[in-house]
Amino acid sequence: xxxxxxxxxxxxxxxxxxxxxxxxxxxxxxxxxxxxxxxxxxxxxxxxxxxxxxxxxxxxxxxxxxxxxxxxxxxxxxxxxxxxxxxxxxxxxxxxxxxxxxxxxxxxxx
Amino acid sequence: xxxxxxxxxxxxxxxxxxxxxxxxxxxxxxxxxxxxxxxxxxxxxxxxxxxxxxxxxxxxxxxxxxxxxxxxxxxxxxxxxxxxxxxxxxxxxxxxxxxxxxxxxxxxxx
DNA sequence: TTGCCATATTCACATATAAGAATATGGTAA
DNA sequence: TTACCATATTCTTATATGTGAATATGGCAA
Numbered sequence: 001x002x003x004x005x006x007x008x009x010x011x012x013x014x015x016x017x018x019x020x021x022x023x024x025x026x027x028x029x030x031x032x033x034x035x036x037x038x039x040x041x042x043x044x045x046x047x048x049x050x051x052x053x054x055x056x057x058x059x060x061x062x063x064x065x066x067x068x069x070x071x072x073x074x075x076x077x078x079x080x081x082x083x084x085x086x087x088x089x090x091x092x093x094x095x096x097x098x099x100x101x102x103x104x105x106x107x108x109x110x
Numbered sequence: 111x112x113x114x115x116x117x118x119x120x121x122x123x124x125x126x127x128x129x130x131x132x133x134x135x136x137x138x139x140x141x142x143x144x145x146x147x148x149x150x151x152x153x154x155x156x157x158x159x160x161x162x163x164x165x166x167x168x169x170x171x172x173x174x175x176x177x178x179x180x181x182x183x184x185x186x187x188x189x190x191x192x193x194x195x196x197x198x199x200x201x202x203x204x205x206x207x208x209x210x211x212x213x214x215x216x217x218x219x220x
Numbered sequence: 221t222t223g224c225c226a227t228a229t230t231c232a233c234a235t236a237t238a239a240g241a242a243t244a245t246g247g248t249a250a
Numbered sequence: 251t252t253a254c255c256a257t258a259t260t261c262t263t264a265t266a267t268g269t270g271a272a273t274a275t276g277g278c279a280a
Binding site: 143155158178179 | 226
């Protein structure tokens with residue numbers, strides 16, 4: 001069971017960077033080259049390439065060589081489901097925060 | 111949109127450690143004290159406490175003081191759904207790997 | 221008060237991760 | 251061959267994260 005927890009931790013660490021999250025989000029609509037990603041995200045070529053290597057290394061992305069370019073895509077559409085669940089948690093936290101603020105405003109603190 | 115990607119990245123980073131994954135898994139069945147977690151996971155008191163602080167700091171866990179102990183629990187059950195989706199991806203990767211190995215065995219490499 | 225108990229925090233140090241710049245690789249085109 | 255082109259890797263340096271040991275905090279118990 002410790003093996004699975006290590007896998008999950010490594011997997012989450014691969015996603016633990018804003019640029020990598022944005023890369024994955026860009027790939028929702030299909031494959032893109034390193035160049036295209038760099039342009040859309042406004043990031044250095046070497047930076048994008050290294051982050052792509054992290055994601056590919058964890059089996060999160062696939063790379064397909066086509067001529068002199070490489071097209072990256074999500075290896076498993078379940079990834080997007082995962083990000084959607086994360087967004088749900090984000091929304092929950094937001095409403096939590098909102099009601100906490102409302103409580104404070106009405107003096108019902110702690 | 112960059113704000114959400116930062117939130118997601120921070121959220122995933124909070125989960126990006128085997129011990130923290132195991133902590134969250136232990137909390138599936140309800141709240142536990144720092145001691146209980148330390149015992150179940152075979153980890154140092156200060157180590158457990160610091161990891162709990164990381165998870166609480168991201169709003170992933172709640173802490174409830176009761177007498178001289180503190181009981182930790184998941185702040186949002188959606189968390190478990192997220193971990194289950196991660197397990198699904200793990201299974202997909204495993205079967206992918208399996209068929210790759212089978213292909214190699216039959217000499218259909220690359 | 222004094223002494224424990226559960227938890228949190230700090231310390232010292234080691235390892236990991238990040239960035240941009242520079243360079244390497246490998247393939248296509250002239 | 252020579253010259254690009256897209257991508258990958260390496261280098262240097264900075265910052266973040268991890269650990270166990272030690273110490274601090276805050277409350278209950280004698």
